[in-house]
Amino acid sequence: MNLVDIYLQLKGDVQYIEKELEKAIDSRLADLYQSSTHLLKAGGKRMRPVFVLLGGKLGNYDLEKLKYVAVPLELIHMATLVHDDVIDDSDKRRGADTVRAKWDNRVAMYTGDYIFARALSMASELPNPQIHQILSRAMVDLCIGEIEQIRDLNNWEQGLRVYLRRIKRKTALLFAISGQLGAVAAGATPDIVRRMYLYGYNVGMAFQITDDILDFTATEKQLGKPVGSDLRQGNITLPALYSAKVGPEKETFQAWIRQGSIDAHLDEAISLIRKSEGIAYANRLAARYIERACSVLQPLPQSKTKKSLLGIADFICGRKF
């Protein structure tokens, strides 16, 4: 089962969520900060809503209820993207009219805040405090993940555990609670709720590790940005950590790190990492997370939903960009 089939199966419902997403964002505000509308119109895989819907299928499926978690989860994801833009915008506009740069950044920041608030407000329509708790706690962790990523910039001392904890907070948690909240909102059994959480967590870890691999192995065209952008920004991901600590190229990296000259050898470093065993190592780790995601689902009876979840897991591991 490929991703297209999975989406086709949920097509009507995903389109409904899409419309609700548009409704959720006040158009008067979207006019102000065009990139939030742009972001919305640009689409995206809407993976978090899809996880919600699939989680819902394992209980009493009710789209009218599920939308109150599916839309918020996508909104939270969008809000983080809007906030990620803030600083980038300010760089791109360097040298441009100050007032304009200031305006855009402020508006982008408050638009992100607004989208966050809309997400929580919409979720609060469901009279289930557990849902609000899960959602707002995940948001706390998400923010900690973002802050940790900044703190860990250019820190070559970090170990694998620091990396894994960071991508858990930054990415995997939102995947985890998507399926979980879908199941909770549909009144699924605690066992299913727990399995959806673990499934999403493992898929999310694999998703981010794959993202971090592709940043080195995909082409600039596929990525839509220069190869090795993470490293260029000081974000040290698994393949880079492997080269610096485990691979035969580690002596070269350690020398650069000691001299503080990584920046001067960026292209060389990226090319070493591309060819290193770290890529295969990271791929194996991603595959292991996918295996765990699938084995979590094993006890569930056969169903279209189970097949879809397994299909998504497969896709995540195999994606090329």
Added chain:
Amino acid sequence: MNLVDIYLQLKGDVQYIEKELEKAIDSRLADLYQSSTHLLKAGGKRMRPVFVLLGGKLGNYDLEKLKYVAVPLELIHMATLVHDDVIDDSDKRRGADTVRAKWDNRVAMYTGDYIFARALSMASELPNPQIHQILSRAMVDLCIGEIEQIRDLNNWEQGLRVYLRRIKRKTALLFAISGQLGAVAAGATPDIVRRMYLYGYNVGMAFQITDDILDFTATEKQLGKPVGSDLRQGNITLPALYSAKVGPEKETFQAWIRQGSIDAHLDEAISLIRKSEGIAYANRLAARYIERACSVLQPLPQSKTKKSLLGIADFICGRKF
């Protein structure tokens, strides 16, 4: 009854909330963005928590419950201050090391997000969906207010209604829901809940109008920033609107507006507004809101709490900076 007496009466409980505020913010993160700790340590009037506690006194007062709304409300207020700092920081650091400027802004933004999320997460500990709803809806309006303020910058066409709606969202709503949520959390009657909302709303309107007056009439020393900072930033408040539309000086203002030369006449404009009838007009309007706040409380039986609420209203109207 003056403000000191009111605070003395709640002293122990306000101190407890203060400790809970410190606990709510992860110290590892506060280290990263020092101004959030700074903000916390700098104190402040903690008016929102005080409103919560007083609202709670009108029901079954339970500090252990009330802290789950008192702390979040102050956190939300703090988060908006942290986000307000983001752009200012970027200006102050103009010309400084880029990486450092970038770092600080990003960290400040995510720290603000983190504080927002912590606020909602803490409130979600109370098993009362109504509380989550009121809180998250107010956050939505707060963000819209911030965005409106940016949209309305330098817009001299705006009328009194636009100004009033903006300060309602930006300031009065958070005051309104503070007392309201205190009453809700304490299980007060719907009538009291409604009155606390209206009281807070009216006090909040008066508070912001007074703030906007003081920006013209206080001294630079009292304000801690140049007189007329609002106007200098393009934020057109009630006294400025009065001068441009109603006062005898309106011809001068209209000419500047037509020529687009307000910026060139800023000091002159500020001095005209300072001496204008707009100040007295704005003071009368603030006083009217305070009257309404007090009359909302009138039907309540005499109590220390009622006396405190009336005392706070009095203080708001009379404050000098």
